[in-house]
Amino acid sequence: xxxxxxxxxxxxxxxxxxxxxxxxxxxxxxxxxxxxxxxxxxxxxxxxxxxxxxxxxxxxxxxxxxxxxxxxxxxxxxxxxxxxxxxxxxxxxxxxxxxxxxxxxxxxxxxxxxxxxxxxxxxxxxxxxxxxxxxxxxxxxxxxxxxxxxxxxxxxxxxxxxxxxxxxxxxxxxxxxxxxxxxxxxxxxxxxxxxxxxxxxxxxxxxxxxxxxxxxxxxxxxxxxxxxxxxxxxxxxxxxxxxxxxxxxxxxxxxxxxxxxxxxxxxxxxxxxxxxxxxxxxxxxx
Numbered sequence: 001x002x003x004x005x006x007x008x009x010x011x012x013x014x015x016x017x018x019x020x021x022x023x024x025x026x027x028x029x030x031x032x033x034x035x036x037x038x039x040x041x042x043x044x045x046x047x048x049x050x051x052x053x054x055x056x057x058x059x060x061x062x063x064x065x066x067x068x069x070x071x072x073x074x075x076x077x078x079x080x081x082x083x084x085x086x087x088x089x090x091x092x093x094x095x096x097x098x099x100x101x102x103x104x105x106x107x108x109x110x111x112x113x114x115x116x117x118x119x120x121x122x123x124x125x126x127x128x129x130x131x132x133x134x135x136x137x138x139x140x141x142x143x144x145x146x147x148x149x150x151x152x153x154x155x156x157x158x159x160x161x162x163x164x165x166x167x168x169x170x171x172x173x174x175x176x177x178x179x180x181x182x183x184x185x186x187x188x189x190x191x192x193x194x195x196x197x198x199x200x201x202x203x204x205x206x207x208x209x210x211x212x213x214x215x216x217x218x219x220x221x222x223x224x225x226x227x228x229x230x231x232x233x234x235x236x237x238x239x240x241x242x243x244x245x246x247x248x249x250x251x252x253x254x255x256x257x258x259x260x261x262x263x264x265x266x267x268x269x270x271x272x273x274x275x276x277x278x279x280x281x282x283x284x285x286x
Contacts, residue, residue, distance in 0.1 A: 006059055013139055014059045018101045026097040039092035040283040043106065045079035046276040050117045052076070052150035053109030054086065056143055057102040064098045066091035076113070076150040085277065092284055099279045108137075109147040110275035116151025116268050122249055128256035128263055131156045131242075135266035144269045156264055164194040165216075171196075177203060181210035195242070204228045212239055214262075219245035222254055229259045 006014070043057070054071045061067040067090035079085060085106070088095050119130045132148040133156055134141075145155050157163035166180045174180035177196055184194055195214035196207045201224065207215045208231070217228050225243060232238045242262040243255045255263055 006055055007142065010056070010142060011059060011063075014056060014101075014105070015063055017105070018060055018063060018098065021101050022097060026093075029093050029096045033092050033096065034286055035093065036286070037092040038090060038285045039088075039095055039281050041088040041095050041279055041281045042084045043086040043088070043103070043277055043279050045083045045085055046081055046278055048080055049078070049110050049114035049275040050076065050151055051079050051085055051106075051110050051275075052113035052147035053106045053143065056109065057086065057106040060098040060102040060105065061088065061090075061094060064091075064094040067094045067098070075146070076152075078117075079110075088279075092281075095279070095281070103277055103279060104274075105143070107274035107277050108140075108272075109143055109150075110277065111272040112144055112147035112269055113151040114275055115272040116148045116153045118249060119252055119263075119265055119268065120152035122252050123256035123263065126253065126256035128260050129154050130252075130268075131262050131264045132268050133244075133264050133266040134159070135270040137269070148268050151268075153268065154262075156262075162192075164188065164192050166194070166196045168197055168199070168218075177206040178210050181207075181212060197244075198228075200224070201228060201231065204231055208232065208235060208239070214240040214242055216242045216244050216264075217260070222251070222258065225255060225260070226258045233259065 051073050052075045054075055058069040061069045067088055070087045072084050072086055073079060116130065123130060130153040132145060132153055136144045149155065164184050171177060171180055174183055181194065181196065193213040195216055196212045197216045197218045198204045198207050199218050204215060215232060217225050220228065229241060232241055241260040242264055243260045244264040247255060247263055247265050252263060
């Protein structure tokens with residue numbers, strides 16, 4: 001699995017999600033279902049996709065108790081309509097109370113993995129790698145990063161403390177690429193890698209002169225990307241190249257074929273539609 005264990009923070013987050021849904025009590029289930037009732041249930045895919053978030057879904061039922069959750073697939077596995085993703089056995093009340101929270105987690109994260117897999121497949125054979133961004137749901141970042149890995153992407157920096165990424169607004173405040181990189185070099189006692197965002201070939205040249213670890217080609221048209229790649233590749237020990245900004249499934253392969261190392265896609269986490277999944281009671285015992 002791509003997320004074998006959950007951190008304490010994620011367990012608390014899932015507990016909060018469950019509490020948000022239950023509120024003062026799941027009255028429908030309490031009043032309709034006997035406390036002693038048991039059930040067998042299945043989580044079933046209703047659409048084709050890539051599964052992610054199984055450990056998070058299982059945690060919902062761990063917190064409710066009296067339910068055995070058995071994953072039938074692993075994160076990163078594909079599912080067809082009708083595929084059983086997981087089976088559950090135990091307290092009927094707990095299964096029904098946890099249903100929506102578990103499906104919300106699993107559907108959202110599987111949607112991220114599914115869209116990621118499409119982008120990864122689109123650049124197959126080019127050498128370029130798809131990477132996520134920090135455009136994640138607040139507090140869901142580790143879950144969504146695991147989902148992009150399940151889809152075949154590599155993770156970009158986890159947060160602001162993981163890497164120096166000098167973007168347009170930093171450049172405006174610092175006085176340009178050369179000045180910003182010099183300031184970072186003087187202060188960088190943590191040995192962090194340095195990336196700088198560029199929007200045209202002149203900025204690419206300035207970034208090369210400044211000597212950074214990675215150059216981001218931001219919102220450049222394909223022809224400019226190709227020229228930038230040639231410019232960067234002509235240098236001995238050239239920095240890595242990342243393309244970012246407005247990348248779509250229809251355009252991603254051409255960008256990859258230009259010879260870049262990474263293509264970052266914010267849509268993986270901010271625009272992925274949830275995968276349609278359902279929980280079905282297959283046997284109920286009073």
